[in-house]
Amino acid sequence: MQLNYERTTYKSSLGKLWFDEAGSKLDLQEDDDDAFTNLGGAFKELGFCMRELGLSIARLCDREIGGGLLEESLLDSCTAKGRLIHYHSAADKYALRESQRRNQSGNRVSSKRRVQNAAEQELNRRNGAGLSGSHFNLWQQWHYDYGIFTVLTDPMFLSPYSYQEFSLMSSHSYLQIYHPSKNKFYMVKTPQDSFLVQIGESADILSKGKLRSTLHCVCKPEKLDHVSRETFVVFLHPKWSQTFSVSEYTMEHLRSDEVVPRPDLQNIVPPLSSRLRDGMTFAEFSRETTKQYYGGNGLQSNR
Numbered sequence: 001m002q003l004n005y006e007r008t009t010y011k012s013s014l015g016k017l018w019f020d021e022a023g024s025k026l027d028l029q030e031d032d033d034d035a036f037t038n039l040g041g042a043f044k045e046l047g048f049c050m051r052e053l054g055l056s057i058a059r060l061c062d063r064e065i066g067g068g069l070l071e072e073s074l075l076d077s078c079t080a081k082g083r084l085i086h087y088h089s090a091a092d093k094y095a096l097r098e099s100q101r102r103n104q105s106g107n108r109v110s111s112k113r114r115v116q117n118a119a120e121q122e123l124n125r126r127n128g129a130g131l132s133g134s135h136f137n138l139w140q141q142w143h144y145d146y147g148i149f150t151v152l153t154d155p156m157f158l159s160p161y162s163y164q165e166f167s168l169m170s171s172h173s174y175l176q177i178y179h180p181s182k183n184k185f186y187m188v189k190t191p192q193d194s195f196l197v198q199i200g201e202s203a204d205i206l207s208k209g210k211l212r213s214t215l216h217c218v219c220k221p222e223k224l225d226h227v228s229r230e231t232f233v234v235f236l237h238p239k240w241s242q243t244f245s246v247s248e249y250t251m252e253h254l255r256s257d258e259v260v261p262r263p264d265l266q267n268i269v270p271p272l273s274s275r276l277r278d279g280m281t282f283a284e285f286s287r288e289t290t291k292q293y294y295g296g297n298g299l300q301s302n303r
Contacts, residue, residue: 001081001083002079003080005051007075047234050153050195051151051234051236053197054236058073058149058236059071065207067206069206073239074148077239080237081234082234082235083232083234084231085231085233086229086230087220089227137220142216142265143216145214146202147236147237149203151233154173154196155173156230157227158227158230173188174218174229176216176218177214177216180215180261198214202285204272206238206244240286242282243281247278251276270293275288
């Protein structure tokens with residue numbers, strides 16, 4: 001979902017820059033179902049509300065750290081990305097794999113091999129138990145967001161079996177973050193109907209390290225294989241042609257912050273200094289980041 005808007009030139013007496021919402025556009029595919037049309041309008045309204053929240057936070061950060069680059073970069077972008085992210089439960093994934101297996105033609109797998117595959121999957125799942133950050137116990141692998149801000153709704157957990165079970169999870173986001181100053185991992189708790197805002201690497205760069213991007217992952221709840229997770233996310237980023245000016249001081253500062261908390265994370269989180277160079281546009285930075293994380297030879301390409 002692309003949230004497009006136009007920047008107006010009118011400023012209020014308080015210096016707040018307003019938007020012409022009548023000129024806002026949302027790229028939605030046409031659907032004959034009225035329910036989906038109404039749902040699209042609801043997400044549009046929510047998305048622009050979350051964008052305004054991000055702009056307000058950018059304005060406050062600019063006042064505290066100076067420079068005025070964060071809000072200006074978001075205003076110049078004139079677009080944001082909205083995503084409804086659904087993490088399948090283990091039971092859902094198993095059902096999808098079985099459906100795919102049945103639909104495959106000409107690739108018969110012996111019953112003995114299916115038993116071996118199931119045993120290997122169970123062993124991997126057990127080895128990944130706990131909040132250790134193992135790949136097998138994560139919905140989303142460890143990474144940094146590379147935009148300015150990521151605004152998220154508090155997650156909704158879905159289960160076909162027990163409402164009571166996942167209602168008890170409502171105060172937990174299962175979002176785990178790393179605090180570099182304290183060298184500790186924390187699980188983020190979220191009050192109901194709240195928003196989360198994560199700092200991305202572009203904010204880290206534009207603020208010359210005064211804001212710190214957040215290393216994070218999304219964990220799976222233990223022993224609840226039937227629970228899935230859903231959240232609506234708005235990604236706020238600079239315009240694609242914006243150029244990053246990286247001074248020697250800034251690069252040294254960014255390198256000093258690249259202490260990876262665990263040896264296993266060094267193999268899946270590419271350092272910022274390897275993806276950023278002076279004069280690089282945000283589009284180039286985005287492509288290089290995606291390539292190093294998920295490209296053919298990326299650190300997470302086979303995960």
